[in-house]
Amino acid sequence: MKLMLRVAPGIVRKPLIASVILETGALINIERASIDAVSGEIVLDVSDDKCRQVKDAFERRGVDVVLLEIPVMRNDEECVHCGACIAICPTGTFRFDNWKVVTDPGKCIQCGACVTACPHRALQLVLR
Numbered sequence: 844m845k846l847m848l849r850v851a852p853g854i855v856r857k858p859l860i861a862s863v864i865l866e867t868g869a870l871i872n873i874e875r876a877s878i879d880a881v882s883g884e885i886v887l888d889v890s891d892d893k894c895r896q897v898k899d900a901f902e903r904r905g906v907d908v909v910l911l912e913i914p915v916m917r918n919d920e921e922c923v924h925c926g927a928c929i930a931i932c933p934t935g936t937f938r939f940d941n942w943k944v945v946t947d948p949g950k951c952i953q954c955g956a957c958v959t960a961c962p963h964r965a966l967q968l969v970l971r
C-alpha cells in the first residue's frame with residue numbers, strides 16, 4: 844500500500860522516517876520525494892499489514908498522511924487507448940492487454956506525468 848505524506852515546515856528537518864521505522868519495524872520504501880528545508884511531499888510503499896501502524900506513527904509526529912488506494916483515475920469514456928500513458932509512466936502502471944490500455948493503480952506514485960501526457964485529458968490524480 845502506498846502512503847502520501849505531507850510534512851509541514853516545523854517538522855521537516857526531523858528524522859521522521861527513521862524514527863517510524865525504528866518504532867514499527869516496518870520496511871519502508873521511498874518511492875517519490877520532494878523535500879526542501881521548508882516542507883516535503885513523500886510517497887512511501889509499506890506492506891499492507893504494517894500500513895495502519897505506520898500511518899498512525901507518522902500522524903502522531905504531526906505528519907498529514909493519505910492512503911493512496913486508487914491514486915490515478917481514468918475516465919473510460921474519454922480514453923482512446925493511444926498508449927501515451929504507457930510510454931511516460933515511470934512505474935509501469937499502464938499496459939496493453941488485447942489492444943486496450945489497462946491499469947494497475949497499486950504501482951502509481953502520483954508523479955502526474957500521465958495526466959499531462961494524456962491527449963484526451965482522461966486521467967486525474969486522486970487523494971483519499
Ligand code: SF4
Nearest residue numbers: 922923925926928961
Ligand atoms: S494517454 Fe489517455 S487516452 Fe491514451 S491510453 Fe492513456 S488514458 Fe487513454
Ligand code: SF4
Nearest residue numbers: 932951952954955957
Ligand atoms: S501519476 Fe501517472 S505517470 Fe505517474 S506514476 Fe502514477 S500512473 Fe504513472
